[in-house]
Amino acid sequence: xxxxxTKTLTTVxxxxxxxxxxxxxxxxxxxxxxxxxxxxxxxxxxQTQVDRVIPVYLAFLxxxxxxxxxxxxxxxxxxxxxxxxxxNRRAMNLQRAAAQVxxxxxxxxxxxxxxxxxxxGVGEYTAAALACFALGQEVAVIxxxxxxxxxxxxxxxxxxxxxxxxxxxxxxxxxxxxxxxxQALMDLGATVCTSRRPTCLLCxxxxxxxxxxxxxxxxxxxxxxxxxxxxxxxxxxxxxxxYRGRVVDHLRGLAVGESCDLPTLGTVVKxxxxxxxxxxxxxxxxxxxxxxxxxxxxxxxxxxxxxxL
DNA sequence: AATACGGGGAT
DNA sequence: ATCCCAGTATT
Numbered sequence: 001x002x003x004x005x006t007k008t009l010t011t012v013x014x015x016x017x018x019x020x021x022x023x024x025x026x027x028x029x030x031x032x033x034x035x036x037x038x039x040x041x042x043x044x045x046x047q048t049q050v051d052r053v054i055p056v057y058l059a060f061l062x063x064x065x066x067x068x069x070x071x072x073x074x075x076x077x078x079x080x081x082x083x084x085x086x087x088n089r090r091a092m093n094l095q096r097a098a099a100q101v102x103x104x105x106x107x108x109x110x111x112x113x114x115x116x117x118x119x120x121g122v123g124e125y126t127a128a129a130l131a132c133f134a135l136g137q138e139v140a141v142i143x144x145x146x147x148x149x150x151x152x153x154x155x156x157x158x159x160x161x162x163x164x165x166x167x168x169x170x171x172x173x174x175x176x177x178x179x180x181x182x183q184a185l186m187d188l189g190a191t192v193c194t195s196r197r198p199t200c201l202l203c204x205x206x207x208x209x210x211x212x213x214x215x216x217x218x219x220x221x222x223x224x225x226x227x228x229x230x231x232x233x234x235x236x237x238x239x240x241x242x243y244r245g246r247v248v249d250h251l252r253g254l255a256v257g258e259s260c261d262l263p264t265l266g267t268v269v270k271x272x273x274x275x276x277x278x279x280x281x282x283x284x285x286x287x288x289x290x291x292x293x294x295x296x297x298x299x300x301x302x303x304x305x306x307x308x309l
Numbered sequence: 310a311a312t313a314c315g316g317g318g319a320t
Numbered sequence: 321a322t323c324c325c326a327g328t329a330t331t
Contacts, residue, residue, distance in 0.1 A: 086316045
């Protein structure tokens with residue numbers, strides 16, 4: 001962190017915590033202490049916005065109330081319950097993590113950061129989030145919001161150098177307030193200090209922010225200087241991701257035990273599908289199978305596909 | 310360090 | 321049309 005007067009840091013901490021007390025979003029995973037529920041929310045929130053998670057999260061917990069329930073459920077049910085979320089691999093990772101918790105840790109989420117990090121689908125961010133939000137530990141979490149907010153406040157419009165972030169986040173953490181502080185940073189990032197169009201006029205820390213002046217001067221517009229993406233985002237329709245999603249979505253719609261043959265599946269997901277596309281389809285399916293998202297039976301031309309048992 | 314992985318909402 | 325999102329795993 002750049003040389004920052006302790007007084008400034010304290011001011012920022014107090015202002016943001018006070019703001020959070022008044023303006024925090026009411027989110028379902030903030031009113032539970034159940035580590036399992038918190039974990040479900042954290043995995044769902046990986047690259048998926050709050051508004052889209054809430055209804056799926058509530059239904060998911062109703063259907064799979066505990067680690068044990070999730071671990072024992074048919075994978076097909078879990079994949080169906082994940083509908084609308086995207087990144088379907090997360091559903092399988094979450095179920096494998098649940099199995100690991102029941103088998104290795106007697107159904108209790110481990111409190112050790114390293115053990116958490118060893119669960120499938122739990123990376124650096126989620127391990128810290130679980131430690132703080134599910135287990136009450138005083139650790140800083142670093143997600144895209146925290147990264148942006150801290151970067152702007154303490155460095156400026158361009159944000160913080162990548163390698164300094166962990167250090168900054170750790171130093172900024174107020175004693176005994178990790179839960180509120182982390183939640184507050186994410187709320188501010190999601191609602192005020194947004195990526196495209198920060199509304200500094202509504203920000204509780206604008207008077208101590210290294211970026212607010214520049215943003216206010218340009219009427220809230222973020223400078224182009226952050227530059228366009230290095231690599232062009234591939235277009236979604238027609239991509240492998242697109243067809244993977246369509247395959248899984250079609251299989252979700254089948255009755256339990258019902259399977260789908262290759263020509264039918266190909267035609268459903270790709271309107272202009274021809275028999276010559278079968279190698280392409282098989283390749284696509286192989287990837288899905290490797291991710292545990294589908295099951296294939298049979299040989300050669302009589303292959304059928306279903307959600308996994 | 311790059312790339313794959315979903316899909317809907319915001320601009 | 322492009323960017324963005326409470327990231328992770330693989331290459």
